[in-house]
Amino acid sequence: MTATPARTMPPGLTFSMAAATGLAVANIYYNQPMLGLIQRALPGAAAGFVPTVTQLGYALGLFLLVPLGDLLERRRLIVGQFVVLSVALGLAALAPTGAALLLGSLLVGAFATVxxxxxxxxxxxxxPAQRGAVIGKVMAGLLLGILLSRxxxxxxxQQSGWRSMFWLGVPLALFAAGLSRVKLPVSQPDRGLSYPGLIAxxxxxxxxLPVLRRATLTQGLLFAAFSAFWSTLALQVQQMGYGPSVAGLFGIVGAAGVLAAPLAGHLADRRGPGAAIVAGTLLTIVGLAIAGLPLGIAGLALGCIVLDLAVQGALISHQHIIYALRPDARARLNTLFMGGMFLGGAGGSALAITAWQMMAWQAVCLLGSALAAVAFLLHMVASRRSPAGARLSR
Structure with missing residues (x-):
């Protein structure tokens, strides 16, 4: 897609983009604090994999739908995706069986890639002079959507049942479609591109781009640890005697992770993004260790704060690296990076369910810590072996 940057941002445009981004990404996390209720309402093993399938759908959407932004007029594409997303949410709300809910969740995940x-x-x-600040604010909206959705x-x-949340998501998605239609500017797609060419x-x-591969694998492992924690948190909170509303309150606690975006950006400017990535991997291990200790609800909350700060800080730092690789292909770099990250998240959710069934919460925290440890080792070894990657991450 080609576009001419404005000299100044139109009033409310940045806020509108941040709000629409948060409303979109929120849809893939609604199911996490409701997992216990869903499993009771739809017996069988399938219901337990709703978070996993949702994230798989998101990964598929990243690879198959997001590249369309370089081919089609982006505002029209965004509005269309929001409308289809509202239909997918309705299908999830009506699902009579676990298998039907998995199908609806797959579609929700795919079209939430808007x-x-x-x-x-x-x-x-x-x-150009405001680009960093604008992207930071839009990413803050995305992170708030992830966390406050829970x-x-x-x-x-807790008040109305899990189906009510999917029904509430329908008008929220349609509101985001209307907001995007009114506020977003019209883009000029690159007519020389074809969809098969984009995918190829x-x-x-x-x-x-080996640096892209390393960043994707490292962040994918961290997001797997992140997803392992969040996809089973509701089960642990329920085992401690609390309901889904308490599990959902952890979204407010985890919203502290939004603070990591400007902090990571500042650290990247002063010492390079590599320093924030190293800190993020190590703090992920610390956060999961705290959450796994028998410290009650307070320990879970403290671990949640540390984990979210760590993973989101590493995310912003990795984006700092990959967007510098090929400015002419940022949308496709974003597809590869975010697609790999969410595939990691889906794998982490699936492994977490298995770990929970074997040894409950402590096994989940050990799993997440092991994934973060591998991410740390991968980053350190690859940085030493790749001079180009080392220059980018310093």
């Missing part, structure tokens, strides 16, 4: 259409658009329309879903599910170029970018 968030990843908005983030690159923010980079295109922002004036609070909203936990409260709604993803493979070439992946093969040609």
């Amino acid at each position: 968030a990843q259409q908005i983030v690159p658009m923010a980079a295109h329309v922002a004036p 609070t909203l879903a936990g409260f709604v599910a 170029s993803l493979w070439h970018l992946w093969c040609d």
Whole structure:
């Protein structure tokens, strides 16, 4: 997509993009604090994999839908995805069986990738002098959507049942569609591109950029640890005698992770993004260790804060690295990076369910710590072996 950056941002545009991004990404996390209620309402093993399938759908959408932003007029594409997302939420709300809910969740995840259409658009329309600040604010909206969605879903599910949350998501998605239609500017797509060419170029970018591969694998492992924690937190909170509303309140606690975005950016400017990545991997281990100790609800809350700060700080730092690799292909770099990250998240959720069934919460925390330890080792070894990667991450 080609676009001419404005000299100044139109009033309310940055806020509108941040709000739409948060409303989009929130949909893939509604199910996490409601998992206990869903499993009781829809018996069988399938219901337990709703978070996993939702994240798999998100990963598929990243690879198959997000590249369309370089081919089609982006505002129209964003509005269309929000409308289809509202339909998918309705299907999830009506699901009579666990298998039907998995199908609805797959579609919700795929079309919630509209968030990843908005983030690159923010980079295109922002004036060069404001680009970093604009992207940071839009990412803050995305992170708030991730975390506060759990609070909203936990409260709604506690009061009205889990289906009510999916129904509430329908008008929220339609509101985001209307907001995008009114506020977002019209883009000029690159008419020289074709969809098969876009998809084929993803493979070439992946093969040609080892720094991208390392960043994706490292962040994918960290997000696997992050997802292992959040996808089973509701089960642990329920075992401690609390309901889904308490599990949802952890979204407010975890919203402290939004603070990591400016902190990581500041650290990246002063010492390079590599320092924030090292800190993020180590603090992920610390956060999960705290959460796994028998410290009650307070220990879970403290571990949650540390974990979210760590993973989100590493995310911003990795984005700092990959967007510098190929400015002309940022949307496709975003597809590869975020797609790999959410595949890692889906794997972490699936492994966490198995770990929970074997040894409950302590096994989940050990699993997450092991994944973060591998991420740390991968980053350190690859940085030493790749001079180009080391220069980018210093």
